[in-house]
Every structure is written in structure tokens, then in C-alpha cells.
Amino acid sequence: MSKKYWESRSAQRELESQLIASKYLARMDESLREAQHDILKQIETFYARYAAENQVTLAEARKYLTAKELKDFKNIDLKRFREMSMSGNPEYDRILNAASYRVRISRLEALNLTIEMRMAELYGGSKGLQQYTYTGLADIYQGSYYQTMFDMAKQGVVTGPVQALTDKTMEEVLSYNWSGKEFSKRIWGHQEATRKAIRKELERSFAAGRSIQKTTKAIMEVTDVARSRVEALVRTEANFFHNAASQKSYEDAGIDRYEILATLDSRTSDICRKQDGKIYNEKDYKPGESAPPFHVRCRTTTIPYFHESEYMQYEKRQSTNGLIDSMTYKEWFDKYVK
Numbered sequence: 001m002s003k004k005y006w007e008s009r010s011a012q013r014e015l016e017s018q019l020i021a022s023k024y025l026a027r028m029d030e031s032l033r034e035a036q037h038d039i040l041k042q043i044e045t046f047y048a049r050y051a052a053e054n055q056v057t058l059a060e061a062r063k064y065l066t067a068k069e070l071k072d073f074k075n076i077d078l079k080r081f082r083e084m085s086m087s088g089n090p091e092y093d094r095i096l097n098a099a100s101y102r103v104r105i106s107r108l109e110a111l112n113l114t115i116e117m118r119m120a121e122l123y124g125g126s127k128g129l130q131q132y133t134y135t136g137l138a139d140i141y142q143g144s145y146y147q148t149m150f151d152m153a154k155q156g157v158v159t160g161p162v163q164a165l166t167d168k169t170m171e172e173v174l175s176y177n178w179s180g181k182e183f184s185k186r187i188w189g190h191q192e193a194t195r196k197a198i199r200k201e202l203e204r205s206f207a208a209g210r211s212i213q214k215t216t217k218a219i220m221e222v223t224d225v226a227r228s229r230v231e232a233l234v235r236t237e238a239n240f241f242h243n244a245a246s247q248k249s250y251e252d253a254g255i256d257r258y259e260i261l262a263t264l265d266s267r268t269s270d271i272c273r274k275q276d277g278k279i280y281n282e283k284d285y286k287p288g289e290s291a292p293p294f295h296v297r298c299r300t301t302t303i304p305y306f307h308e309s310e311y312m313q314y315e316k317r318q319s320t321n322g323l324i325d326s327m328t329y330k331e332w333f334d335k336y337v338k
């Protein structure tokens, strides 16, 4: 066993966790694009209905829905929304309450509410961004934990059975708040910010008498920001959960120190260049200070730290443990994870 081995394993494992993140991000991006498309269509319909000479003035947009339009809005849009997975999501309740009991709703308000319903579905629905993020990060954490345990078993650091991660452990892990707010709350924060930005942009469009083309372009830009924010969040959280999982495996293997390993290339941040090679005690593990991620989209990882004597001792154990060395990950998992 050598330090070189750990450097290449750990770099590889971080890369693998980002590949899992990419898989989830691709599906999330599809949902985001669908929602973007739907929202733009709603705006086009609005223009088709109320525009004169390719413009909707603010006064026109603020007119109240007719009794029939209001009835249609409540019967079609609100009904559909109510039928969608009613998961006790506070966001759904907020929108329903804002719309259900109103006697008068302006055209603009109705448009905003329809867009908000679509946004709530995008973020909170059964195939929503929040759910994807949760599943994706759980996937990363579990993969990184077992793979690191396997790497250690192959090196003779871990012998015997490994305790399987329970659902309860996963729940605790995923609600861990390391950056001031747990990730699911931050996703809702994105939703709120995007919702407000769309509202503002629509108001601006009508006030300025923007054409449909200009309005849809502005809304496209706002929703593109939402897409890049989702990506940054998932990338950074993926790095956090990958490293947290490695950390747990070092701890479970009785290793009390770790070393920072930065990917050194042209994209490496100054902060990670400075951290590279630093050795910390397990008990001082603190993401952002003594552990990655050190910043948004950080790719830095860690390796377990061993004394020279430990390297020797594990090597001896490894040679009497020859079987594990030739095992595949799956064989090891089936035999040792209980």
C-alpha cells in the first residue's frame, strides 16, 4: 500500500461521484427545460388573448378576469393543481390559498399564479428537482462510502464485515446542514427567487410595452439563471456528500487523520492549491475550513493519512488477506456488507 495508491483512488472516486451527479443533472435539466417551455407558452397564450399590436399594456394586464374567465381559471388550473401530488408541500398550500378564495383576480395575477403552479411542480413534484437532488445525493453518499470501504478492504486497512447504511442514517446524513441551510431549503430558495424574478420581469415587460419576443427572451434569461444555479448547487453538494461519505469510512476504519488532495490543473482555485497536502485530525473536520468543499463547485477531496509504520502493518495484513485483493467490488459487497 502506498500514498500514490490513495491519491489515484481518491481522485477517481471524486470523479465517479461527479459522474453520478451528471446523470441526475441531465434529468433535472430536462425537467427545467420542459417547465421553461410551458411557462413561455403560457405567456404566449396571454399575449394572444390580450395583446393589441404585439403589446399588452400594464393597464390591460391589470384588468380583472371576467366572471367566466375566473370560473374557468378555478375549474381548470386550480383543479389540476389540486389533483397533482398533494404531498403536504407548504408551497402548494400557499399558492392554492392565494388563489382559491379570491373573488377577483387580475389577468396578470392569474398568469403569475399559473406560472407559480408550474414552478411548484418543477421543484416540489414527485419528479421535482428537490426529489432528484435528494435521490442523487443519497446515491453519491452510499456509493462513495462503500467504494472507499472496498478500497480499504483491498489494502488490508479494513477486515471483516461492514455495517450497511440504514435508511435512518441516510435521512440524518441528508438533512445535515453544513453551509447555513440544508440543501432542500436552498432549492426552495431558488424556486422563490425565480418566481419573484419572473413576476418582476413580466411587470417590466407590460410597463415598457415590450413585444412578445422581447418578453419571452427576458423570461428565458431568468429561467436560464435558475438552471445554472441548480447545477452549481448539485455539483457543490455532490462534492460535500462524497467527502462526508469518505470521512465516515475513515472514521469507521479507525483512521484519525486525513490529507487534502486537490486536483491540480488550470481550473484549481487558489484556496485549494493552498490546502493541497495539508493534514488534519478527523475531529477537526469542518467543510469550508479544514475539508472540502472549500467553495462553490469545488473538486477537492481527501485521502486517509497513515504513519509509515501503519503502511507496513497493513501490507503484512494484506498479504495474508490475498483473497480480498482479487475480489471484485460486487463480490466484496455481497460477502462483507451486512
Ligand SMILES: [Zn+2]
Residues within 6 Å of the ligand: 269, 272, 294, 295, 297, 298, 299, 300
Ligand atoms: Zn476547490
